[in-house]
Amino acid sequence: MVYPFWALRNNRLWQVEEVEGLQLTSGERRPTLTTLNEADPLAGLPRDDLDLLSRDTELATRIAASVLLRFFDPLPAGLLDAMGLAELLAGHVDTALRPRVGESFTNRDTIADAYGGNRVLGITPLADGTLTVYSDDKGPYADKRIDGTQWIAYTGDGLSGDQRMRGGNKSMQRYRTEHRALRYWHKPHKGQWMFETWAVIVDCHRRWGRGEDGQMRREYAWVLAPVASPLCHDWPQPILDALREDDSLVRDHTQDTPLNETEGAEALGDHERYRRLSAAAGRTASRRSARSRRTEVDRYFRSPAAREAVVLRSGGTCENPQCLGHPPELTDAGAPILEVDHINDLGNGGGDIPETMIALCPNCHALKTRGRNRRELQAALIGVAQQRHRAFIEDRKRESARQTCFFT
Numbered sequence: 001m002v003y004p005f006w007a008l009r010n011n012r013l014w015q016v017e018e019v020e021g022l023q024l025t026s027g028e029r030r031p032t033l034t035t036l037n038e039a040d041p042l043a044g045l046p047r048d049d050l051d052l053l054s055r056d057t058e059l060a061t062r063i064a065a066s067v068l069l070r071f072f073d074p075l076p077a078g079l080l081d082a083m084g085l086a087e088l089l090a091g092h093v094d095t096a097l098r099p100r101v102g103e104s105f106t107n108r109d110t111i112a113d114a115y116g117g118n119r120v121l122g123i124t125p126l127a128d129g130t131l132t133v134y135s136d137d138k139g140p141y142a143d144k145r146i147d148g149t150q151w152i153a154y155t156g157d158g159l160s161g162d163q164r165m166r167g168g169n170k171s172m173q174r175y176r177t178e179h180r181a182l183r184y185w186h187k188p189h190k191g192q193w194m195f196e197t198w199a200v201i202v203d204c205h206r207r208w209g210r211g212e213d214g215q216m217r218r219e220y221a222w223v224l225a226p227v228a229s230p231l232c233h234d235w236p237q238p239i240l241d242a243l244r245e246d247d248s249l250v251r252d253h254t255q256d257t258p259l260n261e262t263e264g265a266e267a268l269g270d271h272e273r274y275r276r277l278s279a280a281a282g283r284t285a286s287r288r289s290a291r292s293r294r295t296e297v298d299r300y301f302r303s304p305a306a307r308e309a310v311v312l313r314s315g316g317t318c319e320n321p322q323c324l325g326h327p328p329e330l331t332d333a334g335a336p337i338l339e340v341d342h343i344n345d346l347g348n349g350g351g352d353i354p355e356t357m358i359a360l361c362p363n364c365h366a367l368k369t370r371g372r373n374r375r376e377l378q379a380a381l382i383g384v385a386q387q388r389h390r391a392f393i394e395d396r397k398r399e400s401a402r403q404t405c406f407f408t
Ligand SMILES: [Zn+2]
Pocket: 318, 319, 320, 323, 324, 325, 326, 360, 361, 362, 363, 364, 365
């Protein structure tokens, strides 16, 4: 056991006054705690350092702010008052820290030259110990803002193969459970790296994605909520609520999706694939229903199975029976131009399952969302989706009957 009060003498930034009768143990050259308390010597910064900090308030603020962020984050209530720092730091902690929000650099090397830290990793601390995440629009994955929120879905650590809860991901999970703020750096396409914002982690999902090697793999998506400063008393109520509601669990969307059933999927008929996709979407939807308060985030991570099933059911053509004509042109990827839509908004109780979703051409999608008769159309489309869903499942039975005949 070493008491910092005494051990700090070794770094030359801290002096303990010489006092009579302070008995040192022979082996470790330190006083026992009892004799140290009895002698109660004065201690503090060396004279020159103290003078410098007394003259240069800005320097003092910077040092105090960095020490607080590194060792006392989240900041315990009353700490600044107790240490006599409240006046020095009031309103200055985030502006005293370096780098400042908005600073930009041409590349990772120039960031590291100025502020230390690793030059390559995507999730890694700067020299001041604060975790920093880098998001490059040109990189292997573009991290996206979640629709309807300012939150960012940030892909975790690991370029190819399933990502694991280690390295950068482990650091993210620690910051998440400790409610600590990290630095979010962003580099737009052809732009510079910029320290865009402080952020806290309010959620984590595990989803299917494509690794740098082009193969499907399981990856983490960390949900980052931007905050104005690293100090929690500056954070708005909705973010404090999100942190309080967060249970620190990883929401895994990779168990039920059919992507792990796709081996030999080509051999399955469309109707059997549709049935499996529908079943997978249903399992995912039922697990999510308890988390209705996070609609936007859930919408962002909505089931790829449900979407895939609806596309399959549509046969590549608008499912609106009143459609005036589906555009024949295909996308760059050779896919039909279709918008898979929740007929009722997810937030209004529409489930993420094929029975309540429909594939529409852009015209019909606009009529359904913005047309004067949209209410009537939505009511009709719900019936259409349910009827087409049942019909597709029925066809599966005929399909498997055919297959049975074929094989026997
Ligand atoms: Zn249409």
